[in-house]
Amino acid sequence: MSKKLKRLCTPGQIGTMWLKNRMIMPAMGTNLGNADGTISDNIVNYYAKRAAGGIGLVITEVCSPEHEGICIPGEMEIGEIKFMPGLSRIPHAVHANGGKVALQLAHAGCFAIETLTGVRPKTPSGIGSLQVPDENPREISIEEIEDLITKYGIAAERGKRCGYDAIELHGAHGYLPLQFFSPYTNRRQDEYGGSNENRARFALNVIREIKRKTGDDYPLIYRMSGAEYVQDGFTTEMACELAKWVEEAGADAIHVSAGTWDARIQNFFDVMADKLNPDGLDLTEGIGTSVWVPNHYTRPGSLKHLAAEIKKHVSIPVIAVGSITPEMGEEILEKGEADFIAFGRQSIADPEFPNKIMEGRAEDIRVCLRCNECLAEVMANCGLLCAVNPEAGQEYEVYIENKKAVDAKRVAVVGGGPAGMQAAITASERGHQVDLFEKTDSLGGQLYYASIPDFKLEFKNYLNYLILTVEKSSVNIQYNTEVDLEFLKKENYDEVIVATGANPLIADVIEGNKEDILDPLAILDGKQAVSDNVIVCGGGLVGCEVALLLAEQGKQVKMLDLLDGIAPGMAIYSKWVLQARLKEAGVEIYPYHQITKMSKNKVEATNLKTSEGITLEAKDVICCLGMSSDRKLLDDLIEDGTLSFTPVGDVNKARKIMQATQEAYAAARLI
Ligand code: SF4
Numbered sequence: 001m002s003k004k005l006k007r008l009c010t011p012g013q014i015g016t017m018w019l020k021n022r023m024i025m026p027a028m029g030t031n032l033g034n035a036d037g038t039i040s041d042n043i044v045n046y047y048a049k050r051a052a053g054g055i056g057l058v059i060t061e062v063c064s065p066e067h068e069g070i071c072i073p074g075e076m077e078i079g080e081i082k083f084m085p086g087l088s089r090i091p092h093a094v095h096a097n098g099g100k101v102a103l104q105l106a107h108a109g110c111f112a113i114e115t116l117t118g119v120r121p122k123t124p125s126g127i128g129s130l131q132v133p134d135e136n137p138r139e140i141s142i143e144e145i146e147d148l149i150t151k152y153g154i155a156a157e158r159g160k161r162c163g164y165d166a167i168e169l170h171g172a173h174g175y176l177p178l179q180f181f182s183p184y185t186n187r188r189q190d191e192y193g194g195s196n197e198n199r200a201r202f203a204l205n206v207i208r209e210i211k212r213k214t215g216d217d218y219p220l221i222y223r224m225s226g227a228e229y230v231q232d233g234f235t236t237e238m239a240c241e242l243a244k245w246v247e248e249a250g251a252d253a254i255h256v257s258a259g260t261w262d263a264r265i266q267n268f269f270d271v272m273a274d275k276l277n278p279d280g281l282d283l284t285e286g287i288g289t290s291v292w293v294p295n296h297y298t299r300p301g302s303l304k305h306l307a308a309e310i311k312k313h314v315s316i317p318v319i320a321v322g323s324i325t326p327e328m329g330e331e332i333l334e335k336g337e338a339d340f341i342a343f344g345r346q347s348i349a350d351p352e353f354p355n356k357i358m359e360g361r362a363e364d365i366r367v368c369l370r371c372n373e374c375l376a377e378v379m380a381n382c383g384l385l386c387a388v389n390p391e392a393g394q395e396y397e398v399y400i401e402n403k404k405a406v407d408a409k410r411v412a413v414v415g416g417g418p419a420g421m422q423a424a425i426t427a428s429e430r431g432h433q434v435d436l437f438e439k440t441d442s443l444g445g446q447l448y449y450a451s452i453p454d455f456k457l458e459f460k461n462y463l464n465y466l467i468l469t470v471e472k473s474s475v476n477i478q479y480n481t482e483v484d485l486e487f488l489k490k491e492n493y494d495e496v497i498v499a500t501g502a503n504p505l506i507a508d509v510i511e512g513n514k515e516d517i518l519d520p521l522a523i524l525d526g527k528q529a530v531s532d533n534v535i536v537c538g539g540g541l542v543g544c545e546v547a548l549l550l551a552e553q554g555k556q557v558k559m560l561d562l563l564d565g566i567a568p569g570m571a572i573y574s575k576w577v578l579q580a581r582l583k584e585a586g587v588e589i590y591p592y593h594q595i596t597k598m599s600k601n602k603v604e605a606t607n608l609k610t611s612e613g614i615t616l617e618a619k620d621v622i623c624c625l626g627m628s629s630d631r632k633l634l635d636d637l638i639e640d641g642t643l644s645f646t647p648v649g650d651v652n653k654a655r656k657i658m659q660a661t662q663e664a665y666a667a668a669r670l671i
Contacts, residue, residue: 005326007333009358012056012340014317015219015252017165019056019100019340022333023354026255026321026342027059027104027168027223029072030384031377032393037070037077039086042383044093045395050347051099054354056340058094059168059221062106062175063087065155066148068117069107069176071132073381075116078105078155084162091163102221103159105152105210106170109179110137111261124179124186124193124202131261145192145202148176153209156220166219166252167210169203173292174260177203178225181242182260184233200242207249221319222246223255226306229263229291236306240313247314255319255342256307259291293345294323295574296370296458297581301328308337323370326357348374349389363468367461373658376571387658388462390422390665405430409494409671412437413475414483414633417445419649419660420499421466426668427497428473435493436475439482443467445501446627446650447657452524453549455581485636488643495644495671498634499664502627502650507537509598510623516600518622520546531619532556535603537595539566543624544578551585558616560590560605569656590614598623627654646670 012019032043050058063076070077077083087103094101110123111132121128122140129135140148156167171177179185180202186193192201203222210220224243227236234242243254294302303322311318320329320338329341346353349368356364366388373387386392408431413424416438424436442448444463451459470477488496510517520542522528532555536547539561551557559566559582566582566589567575582589590605593614597604603616629651637645646667649660 005330005357005362007330008326008341012317014166014221016217017100017219021054021056021354021358022340023055023357024057024319024340024342025050025055025059025347026344027061027170028344028348029061029378030393031072031074031381032383033074033076035074037075038083039076039089042396044089046393047090047101048093048097049395050351051094051097051101053351054358055099055347056354058099058101059104060090060101062104062170064107065105065151066107068119068122069109069112070116071108071111071113073116078158079151084158088162091165095163100165102166102168103164104168104170105155107148107176109176110185111135111174124188127185127187129174129261142190149205149209152206153213156210157213160214160218166221167214168221168223168255169206169210170223171203172223172225172257174262177206178260182228182230182233184228184230196238196241200245203242204245204249207246207251211250216250219252220250221253221255222251223257225258225260226256226303226310227258229259233260236309240310243310243314247316251316253317253319254310254314255321256310257292257321258303258306263291292322293372293375293573294370295372295577297455297574297577300325304328304332304337311337326362345370345374348384348386348392366465367458369458369462369657372571372573373656375573385658385662387656388661390661405432405671408432411435411495411497411671412483412488412491412493413497413499415445415499415501416443417499417501417649417660418447418466418657419664420445420497421470422661422664423497423499423648423668424475425469425473426665427671428475430668430671432671434475436470436477437481437483438477438479441479443470449521449524453545455548484633485640493643496637497664497667498637498645498647498651499649500630500633500651502629502654504623505626505628507598507623507625509595511597511599517598518620520622520624523622524549530555533618534620534622535560535616535618536622536624537598537603538624538626539563539589539591540624540626541567541570544582546622546624547587548578548582548585551582551587558588558590558618560593560595560603562592562594564591629654
């Protein structure tokens with residue numbers, strides 16, 4: 001057991017449910033179910049893998065008590081008996097792997113999707129969600145409320161019969177119990193609207209009904225938002241009052257998250273500063289739902305103060321969540337600010353992380369980047385994927401195929417960036433003899449530069465994880481070694497993985513000396529001094545992060561881009577916060593501008609909307625117009641045609657870590 005993280009490793013209790021440690025996997029959407037709401041092999045293995053990784057409790061993703069409450073294609077359902085055989089496969093698989101599992105019951109209310117349910121969404125007062133502007137919700141009647149409370153009870157009883165160890169009732173993030181409690185979405189005048197007590201009635205009646213149907217000794221967790229972050233929404237003070245009533249109604253634990261789908265935070269720095277009730281909330285402006293999926297542009301643990309506040313008002317266990325690191329979780333437990341810690345995306349990135357903590361080897365944890373690429377996949381109605389865990393969402397396929405290779409081969413991996421390191425690690429795990437060639441004196445490639453700004457701490461941790469893992473493996477690393485076709489042929493490798501990456505593009509609009517234009521990678525690396533007044537050409541990810549880094553150092557920064565928005569392709573939940581930070585730091589952004597000339601102190605561009613030309617002047621100009629694949633070795637291998645090889649990562653096309661990881665893993669798995 002980890003001595004440093006001993007509280008996380010200590011067993012705990014929620015009602016009658018004994019848990020082997022204080023680590024919980026919260027509910028997160030996966031889109032891994034079948035389109036008809038039934039359970040797939042993939043989803044069973046996804047949860048089984050997390051249980052095998054040592055997590056104390058798995059909480060499943062949303063499962064609606066009735067078909068009318070679904071909002072995602074393929075969402076799990078329990079509204080009919082026919083779903084029970086499939087649903088019971090999850091607890092069977094989790095228990096077989098030594099874990100416990102709670103079924104989360106969640107009704108989408110106003111953001112249920114009519115094209116999925118066949119009926120108009122029903123809500124407390126007919127108020128819709130900004131997230132689904134095409135829906136046409138209606139007010140739910142008293143009879144329907146009572147019917148729905150009964151359905152929650154039936155669903156919970158079915159969950160118990162299926163073998164789940166507990167139920168979690170989802171009353172956070174805008175799900176129906178929150179819609180009732182929110183003064184913004186609930187304008188009713190009957191016993192379910194008006195006062196705090198009346199608005200809480202729906203959640204409390206559902207809790208009582210679940211307890212009536214499942215028994216007092218069957219554990220029930222209530223998930224709630226510690227603040228709504230919506231204009232005229234509920235405050236933390238109101239949430240504390242609700243928490244007390246939830247305990248009185250019979251819940252055995254409270255799981256404290258934040259926000260709703262429509263949450264807008266005008267100033268996310270308020271949240272980062274632990275303000276319980278940020279001022280000036282306005283639904284029309286600000287940061288969106290990223291409040292409960294805090295990304296790497298926000299500090300870790302940005303919601304933990306809400307759990308601490310709720311904990312002061314209840315005696316049942318409290319679960320804290322929201323980008324909490326293991327060390328931070330240990331501190332929260334030590335201070336008594338919560339009783340359990342939920343690790344969401346970390347459970348996706350490394351399902352083995354609880355075992356690693358329990359075994360005292362936290363340094364082996366594959367760190368979640370908080371990049372939200374997983375969420376972006378799910379929101380795009382695709383199945384879950386992860387930027388750093390190539391097996392996430394593909395547990396079924398990978399489980400049966402990722403075995404030791406029958407014939408151990410000699411493999412050359414050329415390039416020590418994230419793709420090269422992932423390929424080398426996977427190939428060596430499968431028993432191959434791997435030589436990894438890196439032309440510089442250190443591993444990392446583009447990931448090294450991406451990990452430099454202080455707002456990219458997780459990227460630095462991930463880089464360290466990759467280096468440590470490859471160093472601990474049987475991979476033979478050769479630094480300062482540039483290999484060519486001739487060398488590879490002479491060595492007669494069985495397989496070559498080409499991971500030579502990409503380099504910054506040299507713009508063809510530069511006038512004068514190209515050396516006068518600053519290189520973003522050299523700036524990130526601290527090798528190039530920058531004046532206090534700069535123009536960043538290009539608003540892709542590199543351009544934005546260089547602009548942010550310099551602006552937050554107090555420099556005056558202008559940034560131009562061809563497109564309307566910044567950082568195309570970045571997960572929207574991360575982009576919102578990046579935009580806010582750029583704005584806060586005072587970066588002047590010129591969207592829709594085609595750069596026509598670039599020189600040492602001047603940039604000329606054309607506004608693509610108005611066709612007007614502009615000239616911007618500064619002391620320095622930085623070119624961030626993209627990356628160009630380093631294809632020399634790849635093209636030689638293609639032309640020669642005698643060696644077996646696979647290109648992976650940016651050598652194919654400069655993209656994100658997710659593609660590098662996926663391609664590298666697949667290539668190594670197929671050798
Ligand atoms: S995709 Fe990114 S945020 Fe999601 S689990 Fe993986 S590393 Fe974490």
